[in-house]
Amino acid sequence: MDWQWLPEFLKGMIQPVLAMAVVVLAVVLSYLQQLGLEWEMVYSIFRAFLQLSVIGFVLQFIFNQKNAAWIILAYLFMVTVAGYTAGQRAKHVPRGKYVAGASILVGTAITMFLLVILRVFPFTPRYIIPVAGMMVGNAMTVTGVTMKKLRDDIKIQMNLVETALALGATPRQATLQQVKRALVIALSPVLDNAKTVGLISLPGAMTGLIMGGASPLEAIQLQIVVMNMLVGASTVSSIMSTYLCWPSFFTKAYQLETAVFSLD
Known part of the structure; x- marks a missing residue:
């Protein structure tokens, strides 16, 4: 070396x-x-x-290194740490760490795959690792909030959910409003940040490029790509987390798993 x-x-x-x-x-x-x-x-x-x-x-x-395996290894390490951290936030969600890790993996992998296929970024460590870090970090926050909010909302509105189940609704149908509310709350900061980027603050990627000597126009081009990928990865990860975690809130007989909601 x-x-x-x-x-x-x-x-x-x-x-x-x-x-x-x-x-x-x-x-x-x-x-x-x-x-x-x-x-x-x-x-x-x-x-x-x-x-x-x-x-x-x-x-x-x-x-x-020239081996792509190091890129994948570093990416999986980041996803593992992010899944554990998001799972800690939603600690009352059964298997929360695994759900969060899988959701973050799917959301960021799909986004990164599209970026590479469309040749937005080359598949090299210098590009992929920083990009993956930004996506995983945002997906971690959004996923943790989504899972925690969904579980808390279902707990607060257990009577409404049970009534919908009694009327023949599936678990997904019975918790549709809670799922939507959790997703809106979790994704709102990401969308608000996209709306105000450049007006209130200069993001880290853009600031780093400018301080490193790049022109503001070049920095803006990169930042636009970054904001796009953050919105995409966060949205996919948060939606995936709702699909993966809500089955643990119900029994096989389509009844609320009361043990999950008895924890504080």
């Missing part, structure tokens, strides 16, 4: 270390306001620093 880039990397870390001054300011303010968040702030920043440093070395290694 070529380590000639290491001195330049260490030199470039001077700015991130100097930027720790703003964290010190936050810690001091937390102490003065008696928030009790000082150690959590320090731990969070230290963990972020360590994780990003490690992933930097890992990505440097993967970028230098």
Whole structure:
């Protein structure tokens, strides 16, 4: 492995270390306001620093490889972590981690497949891994919210669902309104972000390109692609999660699984 880039990397870390001054300011303010968040702030920043440093070395290694298996391996690792995290948010959904992981995998894989087939991005680590990371991160958030909201809504409106079942509705028909509400709530932040992008804030991908020396027009072109793929991946993942998780809310006799809704 070529380590000639290491001195330049260490030199470039001077700015991130100097930027720790703003964290010190936050810690001091937390102490003065008696928030009790000082150690959590320090731990969070230290963990972020360590994780990003490690992933930097890992990505440097993967970028230098010619084997596509490393791309797939990195992608599956991100999906696994995202599925676990989303499942933690919806911890009362049976097999929530597996449902979230499968939903994120399907949504992001379909989106990424279309991007590659349409030649929007070449299938290389330098493009696919950052793109996959953005899609998986957004799909993780949306999927977790969808699953949690769906379960909570069904719990609140159990009488309505049971009445619909008694009248002959299928579980999917009986929970149609709850599914729609969960999807709308989960996807609203993604859509709102797309509506206001560039007006309120400059997204990370666009900002990174501009700071890296690219022209604003080039950055805008990439950001449009990014927003499109985030909306697509998040929508597919969230819808898939409703199809995968709602059967666990019902018995084989099409009755509500009360044990699932007795947990708080």
